[in-house]
Amino acid sequence: MIRPTLQFLSPDTVDRVLEEAIELLQDPGVRVHSPRALNLLGDHGAQVDQEAKVAHIPADLVQRAVETAPKSFYLYNFEGQPVVHYGGDDVQFDPGSTAIEFLDYGATTSRAPITYDFVRYVKLADSLPALDAVSTAMVCADVPQEMADLYRLYLVLLYARKPVVTGAFAVETWRVMKDLLVVIAGSEQALGKKPTAVFDVCPSPPLLWSEITCENLMDCARYRLPAELVSMPLTGATGPATLLGAIVQHAAESLSGVTIHQLVNPGAPIVWGGSPSAFDMRTGTPPMGAIETVMIDCAYAQVGKVLGLPTHAYMGMSDAKIVDAQCGFESGIGATLGALAGINMISGPGMLDFESCFSLEKLVMDAEIVGMAKRLVAGIAERETPLALDIIRQVGHAGNFMATRHTRQWFRQELFIPSAVVDRDFRRNWEVKGSKDTAQRAHERAEALIAAYQPKDLPAEVVAELETITLQSAQAAGMNRLPPR
Amino acid sequence: MAHSIIDGDVEVAGQLARQAIEQDVDPLEAINQGFVVGVNYVGEQYTLGEMFLPDLVLAGEAMKAAVAVLEPEMARRGAERQMLGKVVLGTVAGDIHEIGKTLVGTMLASSGFQVYDLGVDVPIGTFVEKARQVNADIVGLSALLTTTMARQRDVIEALEEAGLRPGVKVMVGGAPVTGSWAGEIGADGYSEDAIGAVAVAKRLMGGYKEALG
Numbered sequence: 214m215i216r217p218t219l220q221f222l223s224p225d226t227v228d229r230v231l232e233e234a235i236e237l238l239q240d241p242g243v244r245v246h247s248p249r250a251l252n253l254l255g256d257h258g259a260q261v262d263q264e265a266k267v268a269h270i271p272a273d274l275v276q277r278a279v280e281t282a283p284k285s286f287y288l289y290n291f292e293g294q295p296v297v298h299y300g301g302d303d304v305q306f307d308p309g310s311t312a313i314e315f316l317d318y319g320a321t322t323s324r325a326p327i328t329y330d331f332v333r334y335v336k337l338a339d340s341l342p343a344l345d346a347v348s349t350a351m352v353c354a355d356v357p358q359e360m361a362d363l364y365r366l367y368l369v370l371l372y373a374r375k376p377v378v379t380g381a382f383a384v385e386t387w388r389v390m391k392d393l394l395v396v397i398a399g400s401e402q403a404l405g406k407k408p409t410a411v412f413d414v415c416p417s418p419p420l421l422w423s424e425i426t427c428e429n430l431m432d433c434a435r436y437r438l439p440a441e442l443v444s445m446p447l448t449g450a451t452g453p454a455t456l457l458g459a460i461v462q463h464a465a466e467s468l469s470g471v472t473i474h475q476l477v478n479p480g481a482p483i484v485w486g487g488s489p490s491a492f493d494m495r496t497g498t499p500p501m502g503a504i505e506t507v508m509i510d511c512a513y514a515q516v517g518k519v520l521g522l523p524t525h526a527y528m529g530m531s532d533a534k535i536v537d538a539q540c541g542f543e544s545g546i547g548a549t550l551g552a553l554a555g556i557n558m559i560s561g562p563g564m565l566d567f568e569s570c571f572s573l574e575k576l577v578m579d580a581e582i583v584g585m586a587k588r589l590v591a592g593i594a595e596r597e598t599p600l601a602l603d604i605i606r607q608v609g610h611a612g613n614f615m616a617t618r619h620t621r622q623w624f625r626q627e628l629f630i631p632s633a634v635v636d637r638d639f640r641r642n643w644e645v646k647g648s649k650d651t652a653q654r655a656h657e658r659a660e661a662l663i664a665a666y667q668p669k670d671l672p673a674e675v676v677a678e679l680e681t682i683t684l685q686s687a688q689a690a691g692m693n694r695l696p697p698r
Numbered sequence: 699m700a701h702s703i704i705d706g707d708v709e710v711a712g713q714l715a716r717q718a719i720e721q722d723v724d725p726l727e728a729i730n731q732g733f734v735v736g737v738n739y740v741g742e743q744y745t746l747g748e749m750f751l752p753d754l755v756l757a758g759e760a761m762k763a764a765v766a767v768l769e770p771e772m773a774r775r776g777a778e779r780q781m782l783g784k785v786v787l788g789t790v791a792g793d794i795h796e797i798g799k800t801l802v803g804t805m806l807a808s809s810g811f812q813v814y815d816l817g818v819d820v821p822i823g824t825f826v827e828k829a830r831q832v833n834a835d836i837v838g839l840s841a842l843l844t845t846t847m848a849r850q851r852d853v854i855e856a857l858e859e860a861g862l863r864p865g866v867k868v869m870v871g872g873a874p875v876t877g878s879w880a881g882e883i884g885a886d887g888y889s890e891d892a893i894g895a896v897a898v899a900k901r902l903m904g905g906y907k908e909a910l911g
Contacts, residue, residue, distance in 0.1 A: 613800055616759050620752045621706055633747065639890035641877070 216302065216592050219553035221512040222460075227519045230457070234464035235272045242269035243420045243469040247427035250473050257476055268469075275468050278475035284521045286439060286482040288346065288376040289407040291397055291669075297345050297376055299439070299484055299523035302555030304590055305345035306548070306583045307378045308338050309530055309564030310413075311365075312351045312571035318656045321535055323570045325354035328696040330571075331365065335372040336666035337573055337659055338563075343583040346411075348560060349379040351571050357690035358382075360683070363389045366410070367683040368698070370397055371676065372669060378441065378560060380413035384428040387412070389686055391436055396678045405437035411484065411525075411558070415443040416466040418451035422473070430470060434477035441484040441525050441558075442470045447499050448509075450492040456509055459489055463513045471522070484558070485517030486525030488568070501530040501561075501568050502543030510547075511554035518555070526551055527568065529561030529579060536574045536652040540565060544575070545582050552586035574655040577662075581631050588629035596623060634658050699728065699764070703736025706756025708763045715767035725768040726777050733764045737808045744893070751801065754892075758804035781812045783835035783903045786828045788816035790849035795842035798872060801892035802838060809896045811836075822849070822856045829857065829866055836899055839885075841872040850875075851883040867902040871895060 222230070242260075244267050245251045251268055255261035260269040285300020297305050315326035331353050338347040349365035356364045362382040369377050370393055381387035390412075391404075398404035414430045416422050422430075433440035444466040446452025452459040467485055474483050491505035492498075500506060510526040517524045529548030533540035544561070551559040562583060563576030597603075604619045614620050634654045636643060643649075649657075684695055699718075702711040711733065718728040740757040743749035765779075772779060785806050789799045796818050807813040814832055816824055829837050837857065839850045850870045857863045869887040870880050880888035887898040 612796060615752055615755045615797065615801070616804075618706070618756070621756055624750065624752055630750070641890040642894070 214592050214594050216555075217553055217590060218302070218555060219511055219550060220515055221508060222515050224519075226457070227516055230461050230464050230516055231468075231519070233461045234468055235275055237420065237461070237465040238270040238275060238469055238472075239272070240269065241420070242267045243422065243465070244268075245422045245427060245473075246424040247422065247431070250422065250427045250431060253431075253476050254473065270469060270472055274476075275472050278472040278479075279468070279520050279522070281475045281479035282471055282483050282522055283480060285523060286408075288411060288439065289409050290376050291370070291374050291409055293407060295407075297558070299482070299525075299557045301557075302518075302590075303557055304552045304555060304559065304587060305557060306529070306559045306562060306586075307344060307346035308334075308348045308350045308576055309527060309561045309568060309571070310348040310350045310378065311380070312564060312569055313354075314566065314570035315351060316535065316565060316570050316572040316575075318574055318652070318659075323534075323566070326351040326571065327355040328353050328368065328698050331368050332372060332698050333663050334563075334571065334573060334576070335369055336663050337576060339373045339375055340662040340666055341577065341580040343580040343587070344375070344562065346376045346378055346558070347373045348377060350563060353696075355696045356687060357692050359690040360386060360389075360686040362386050363393065363686055364683060364695075366390050366393055367679055370394075370679055371671070371698075372666075374669060376408075377410045378413065378558065379410050380415075381429050382425070384425055384432075386686070387429045387432050389682060391432070391438065392682055393679055394438070396675060396682070401436060408438050408482070411439040411441045413441045413443045413486070414470065415445065415488075416470060418444065418446045418466065419462055420466060420469070422469070427473065430474050431477045434474045434481040434483075437478065437481045439482040439484060440470075440474055441486040442467045443486050443488050443525075443527075444470075444513075445488040445490065447490050447492045448505065449494065450497075450499075452489070456491075456505055456512070459509050460512050460516065463487055463489055463509070464516050467513075467517070483522070484525045485514070485520065485522040486527075486558070487513055488527040489513065498532070499567055500532045501527065501564070502532045502539070502547065504546065507547050507550050510556070511550055514551075514554050514556045523558075524556045525558040525560065526554075526556045527561055528556070528559050529582065530564040530568055531575075532565070532567055534566055534570070536565075536572055536578060536655065540575060541578065541651065544579050548579065548582045548586045549589060552590045555590070573659045574652050577634055577655040577659045578651055581635050584629050584631060594626075596626075632658055699732030700736035700739065702764070703733050703757045703760045704739055706753060706760050708756075708760050711760035712763040712767050715764040719768070719771050724777075725771045725775070726779060728768060729765065729779060733761055734810075737761055741808070754808070755801065755804050758808040761808055780810075782810040782900065784812045784814070784832050785836045785838055785899065786814045786816065786825060786832065786834040787838040787840075788820035788825060789818040789840040789842075790846050790853065791819055791821050792849060793841050793843055793846035794818045795840070795872070798842070798892070799838075799840035802840070802871060802895045805892045805896050806838075806899055809900075811899060822853050825853050826856050826860045826862065829862055830860065834866055836867045836869055836902055838869045838871070838895070838899075841870075841875065844874045847872070847874050847879065850885065854884055869895065869898055869902070 287295035288297035314323035490499035491503040528551035531543035562579035889895040
């Protein structure tokens, strides 16, 4: 069986991308706002300009880091099972993040999300079978922003069984988030052995590591919590206008991340991810649904695969403002091409409006897209030998295959069977059921799944400990009680 | 017994029916307390979206196999299975499309109708003859093509000419068929799909039951 794949770059082009990326890390080098990281690079042979905070990283240092980085690793759910495999061409999906807006069903105006929305979101994301992990998808506006990152993780830990793709907004909060994960895992060692979370770390284009993300990156390495590099050049704005130019810059930023990370702790898991974007030259926006964004994503993932690293991308998103036709086709194109590119973790379902607005209806609709995309890459299997001689002869000219055991044996494996969100009814039945559009059907499924959600069986002392840790951060930020959930 | 239907296992269903006869189980009881339970379950699961058309069809096949074994025994005992009604079914002349019609037949049979499936490309006269012969309650006419759809009207007219129409309801179906077409040609019932057809057939039989008191 052939697994359908998609490649944009010739092997020669990939080599040239990597050569130029490595040259860029020497000249002009990478700017690093973390003194610790600068010193670390300097100790290992990089030429460091302390005043300019620039490290000129030699090629052999980069190459060694790529060699020590693991080719694959597992992410565990909160019940201890390895459920997400970063590596090879395995394709998995999680919701997009980190929205600062929320779109209610039927609304055309978005608003700031609050705890209530987040809890409903986690219950839904945890219930949708197509999604392999959850994410800390929204920033709740009803808590102080100083602890909004860890608060999202706290809510995920209370409600989700699936592993989580997350990230911190500060150096200190990363450590609190690690502590929250340790409460569930039992110990730091147990967590490092069976990681339940991946942390996004985002270099700033071009070629800059802020102190926060750099510290997060190094903390991830220290505790062996997987780090996901999210380099995000914007073509013609914060990166070159050529798609290949953006891919070179992405490679340079990502290689510098891998180098710093592996110097801290060789062999710690790290992911070649990203969120680059084409830049819209009319509006000055970063369209996540643009076809060029999708092309850059697939191509940088190809580069990561040549390096032998696990891959990630923010894809399957739309810049539409509501769950409409643009929302559907952009998400469908992105998720499908990402799956064909064999990207290990694709983050995007649920996300609208340049990765800034979350919709439960879109999440549910996207889950159907994900189901189809996964079916697509599963390919056309040779189920039997001979391929069909026996069954076609058996049925003969009578022509009814439906009454055969053969049909019953195979149809569930051959077909992705969508939920009622995908309409395949006869027109009259569709009319009888209320002539509902996609958003309405998705809304009904969202509400049904949220209502059917079964609470997690967390020991009371675990819940209390999570609450204590989170409340301490809230109090430090001036909030005395956590919002009701 | 119910499991053999749910699994759509024709052999096991037939085997269990034979066992029932050997062990002197009342064949009517075997059907109603045993096999029909499976049919109902499959129907419910289909409605819930948990089971699919092939499950329905194979359940129907298994049911048919069981009933075929039990029927001679019922006749010997002078017992008769209470059927919901007799349906003569076929795809009209000039049209060889089978799957929709067969699905309707399977659904009706599984739901307790006695179904006489005449197959495809059925001449007008054959529908009339069969309806008269078996004293049919319902005639079901399938057509997939807009060109053959008109034959549905011809069959209705032929039934009228033969004087059968007062006692026979007519159901029509097929991709181009609509409710307004059914009304236009004087059909009594129409459904978009096989599951709906069962409801329509039951509704058409409703008047009868009342008449029978």
